[in-house]
Amino acid sequence: MRDRTKKILFSFSLLVFLFFYIPILFVIIFSFNDSKLGTVWTGFTLEWYTSIFENSQLIGATINSLYIAIIATLISTVLGTLAALALHRYTFIGKKAVEFLFYIPVVIPDIVVAVALLAIYGILNMSLGLNTAIPGHVAITISYVMLVVLARLSSFDNALEEAASDLGANGWQTFWKVTFPLIFPGVLAGGLLAFTISLDEFVISFFTLGPGDNTLPVLVYSMVRLGVSPEVNVLSTFIIVIMVIAVLIIGLRMRKGGEAK
């Protein structure tokens, strides 16, 4: 790339980062807001930072959200990646129908999955708990992983796998030593997408979670009846700060690892 192109790209990307983070800045500012109502600034207070630690519901909901998002992401990343490999490698009868099936979760409004799952759980005479939210979360995220990994695979050089097996590697070795490292960025991107979607899923969670097993979106939706309360902003601030720190630590580690190679 030429230097000028690089500079333009850099400034443009900086603007995009600003676009992402400016609203977050306001979330942080309004976590110090005196008013209980969401969008009106009335004065500075630290009150919500103390009250949040007494709010066991919020903390429990955060843990529940992470639990569901992590499990759902793991399952859908594995299943979605396997499906993408199959669809990339093989031609078989009914392939089109299968591909078609994978588009349904992307198209269908969450509310449909939510009420239908609730009705089916009801028919099966099941009672709801924390884990009953997972099937729905996985069902709507598998396709995203599959599509992203498949896009990565579509310019994948099959000759590499063949070379590996010619050199005597078995299927399992070939996968871990050759295929997986090559498709990893796609798997990572798909997994991140699944995690993000699951973490923010409200409708399915609301209808398929048991009593007292709130996730954050469910709790936040109930707390915004009077506008986003400052406590929610405080919590979001915590999440952001913790995540940014975690990401920086992981990122720097990965960077060091990268250098070692």
Place this chain on the structure above:
Amino acid sequence: MRRSLKQAYLLLSPSLLWLTLFLVVPVIFIAVISFTTNGDFGAIIYEFSTEAYQAAFSSLYAKVIWQSLWWSFIATVICLFIAYPFAYFIANAGKWKNLLLLLVMVPFWTNLLVRLYAWIILMNNNGVINNFLMKIGFIDEPLALMYSPGGVIIGLVYGFLPFMILPIYSSIEQLDKTYLEASEDLGAGPIKTFLHVTLPLTFPGILAGFIITFVPSISVFVVTDLFTGGKLLMVGNVIRDAFLVEMNWQLGAALSLLLMILVLLSLLIFMRFTNRKDRKLLV
């Protein structure tokens, strides 16, 4: 490696099983509901009726679906123009790329509602932007930044940008630099190289990004709810209301199925127009 059909089914069966149990069964259930009769107070009467479809095929819903498609399409195109150079930058950031990618995602791990409310603080009629513009005397009356299709599109872009960035990133990241060098060696300028080498090679990522941004954004309802105060409708609002406010599951079911068929058909047609090489990616 043995590439038998058996292996294909083995790789596919877990996800097919999962999708069948937790997606296909619900969808069939909903399809059945859509042909039942809507009783008083939302009761589902198991008598065959096409009433819901008659209601769904009205100019009202045609208009709502059309404007949802249109707004989502514009938002998706904007996402594409923002995401491509941005993903290109990250993918070429060398050792920083994983870190930057994660930093893109972090804001999206807080609740969408919370982030949209932050935009409300910025954009409402008494909001930060309007107040600032009025103070410097740039405008006299607040601009309708929210409460308008423009507001909906800003909300959609903000909500779905990562859906475009991630797949594009993963295909740019894989770009073989030797191709670019070869192209330059052969005397092609940077623009020509981009158009004839980079773009075609990263096209699968663009396509995937386009689909996972455009399609789900059609049925979003929070953005219209919060940014336009429920004054503008997307098809997601209508479906949500049918299920949760009007207690007319039949109508909600019929609209969802019609939307599903419409979108899947248009994807199919869209794929016919994309070039043959990339078609193996999609239906």
Place this chain on the structure above:
Amino acid sequence: MKKFFVFALLSMMIVFLAACGNDDKDADNAGGEKELSDELIVFNWSEYIPQEVIEGFEEEYGVDVVYSTYNSNHEMLTKVQSGTVAYDLVFPSDYYVKQMVENDLLQEINFDNIPNYENIANAWRNMPFDPDNKFSVPFMYGYDGIAYNKEFIKEAPTSWEDLWNPDYAGKVLLLEESKEVSNMVQQLLGNDMNNPTEEQLEEGFEKVKELIPNVLAFDSTASDRLVSGETWIAHAYSGAAATAWLENPNIDFVLPEEGGIVWLDAMVIPKTAKNKYTAEVFINYLLRPEVSKQLSEFIPYGNPNEKAVEILDENIKNSPGINFPEEVIKRAEWNLPLDADRTQLMNRLFQESKVE
């Protein structure tokens, strides 16, 4: 190797289904033994009971309150009806109580366990949705009326017609639900809001169409827009006005001369409840004057508990939407649902008025 995945997946699903499926839902709760259970499953509107009140109960009785919330009656009904959760106590609004009784979802409350019921004012007993007072205990009431900001609107609004005032263009809020908007406009037209003819519905939404250019948003949580001044006048719940008033003393609430709408959220015990006695003890606890007072302080809705109202701070007692003269209260109507055909027509007309 791949077989392993399939196997693992299948076994996961089986374990999952088994784990969730075996719950015995037919626990016999008819036995009137007066023993507190370990937990109480409560499903309530969000932002309705402060955490201190729940913790107070947990500490005093050693019961773990499992608390979750909903944002609309229908969300609540959908979940209760599915039978997937054995809620012990839920808080439906007026006619939903009747509907739940008719759908055989509720059980009779044993009022012997609720001596504090005597604190409920006579005006809020034997309500039309539960005429024999068997299934429900009043929790909070309120009105649909007009909230406004005195800073911008000098003369108190008197009629729904004031929402149409062209001076308020872009400053008007309306409630979100089609029936709420329909009630408002049918009252204005002088029709029976709970039994309009199809022509009257159409006429009503023609009138709503004329209002649309004035409307800033459809919003059931008018408070923040009222406080910020983004809205001047709102078709709103009295509770939203009172919440706004706590932050901005210029906010007031009136019932229009056409009547306005009164509503009441009540406490009921679903048939599937496993801890009926504990639920009754909890209801009794909420009806204590000093506890009920805390509820009013948290969100100043109308409190049917007259003993609690007596000990309220003057400040809260005077919040908007609470102290209406009797003749004004009597004019306010109860909301009833329309039949399926008219409900569909109403929803379509409402959406059309927005889209056009």
